[in-house]
Amino acid sequence: MKYSNLGRSGLKVSRLCLGTMNFGPSTEEKEAFKIMDAAVDAGVNFFDTANVYGGTPHRGWTEEIIGRWFAQGGGRREKVVLATKVYGGMGDPNEDPNGGAGLSAYKIRRHLEDSLRRLQTDHIELYQMHHVDRSVSWSELWNAFDIPLKQGKIGYVGSSNFAGRDLVKAQYEAKDHRLLGLVSEQHKYSLLCRLPELEVLPAAEELGIGVIPWSPLDGGLLGGNWNPQPGSRTAKQGERQEKLRPQLERFTALCKELGESEANVALAWTLAHPAVTAPIIGPRTLQQFEDTLRVVELELSEDTLKALDEIFPGPGGEAPKAYAW
Helix, strand or coil, rough: CCEEEECCCEEECCCEEEEECCCCEEEEHHHHHHHHHHHCCCCHHHECCCCCCCCHCEEEEEEEECCCHCCCCCCCCCCCCCEEEEECCCCCCCCCCCCCCCCCHHHHHEEEEEEEHCCCCCCCCEEEECCCCCCCCCHHHHHHHHHHHCCCEEEEEEEECCCCHHHHHHHHHHHHCCCCEEEEEEEEEECCCHHHHCCCHHHHHHHCEEEEEEEHHHHHHCCCCCCCCCCCCCCCHHHHHHHHHHHHHHHHHHHHHHHHCCCHHHHHHHHHHEEEECCEEECHHHHHHHHHHHHHHHHCHHHHHHHHHHHHCCCCCCCCCHHHH
């Protein structure tokens, strides 16, 4: 496994991040335990989750599974850089006015304690805002995060789904509060979603914020799955899949020439961007996880990168050059 600093922090994380969203709803606990054990054995030390993972009937389910895995001992907790998120509603807003989505200081404090309890740990290395909440001031946010930072309950603060302007504002306000600020931004980024190249990725790179791409396979469309099982994420994208079929067929042909799987080429492409720290992989089975480990050793040539640009054109570079001249 290869490692990189998480943004401008001194924290070393694996170049692949184990996403756990499937644990519970799609992957039973026993299989999830096998995947996490295999991840640690392979040197993957970066695990990502969120308080809402598990689905509406059982939000928090995924954190509970990870907590029970930690509770087995064997140094499991010490081997993991743990990331979770706060923002989504965990209660009924009709019963609790603070039970909906948002980032108030009140909610951050309560939801952090709940996550720590479910995860059976006394600290979280990376605590991430799952979405931006522009109704809350940065003074409230940074004061809310400063307390658990000083208490040692969280190590670093990250964001997810922030626009470039939000990253800039966050770092500006953090400096005013004499804080390190954000060390990471978890953002949707893939060969089929290249808009972040306009603003978010350049801003993150300049500000020292490590980008953690989520959905790097775009719900499975970049995974070479042309016979999706009924009810799968890929099957649900039927109309879009047909529209993209010519591009995806060219992509499959290119991967065959390279002798690599579509999923691994798509993941390696995200790693080629200098702003990217680690894409999130979301295996549902142990076999899917093991098939992905080769990605960190896969370096795409300039010719391959150009061929991918031709198949999946980006926005044309960074803003404003991409559209101003």
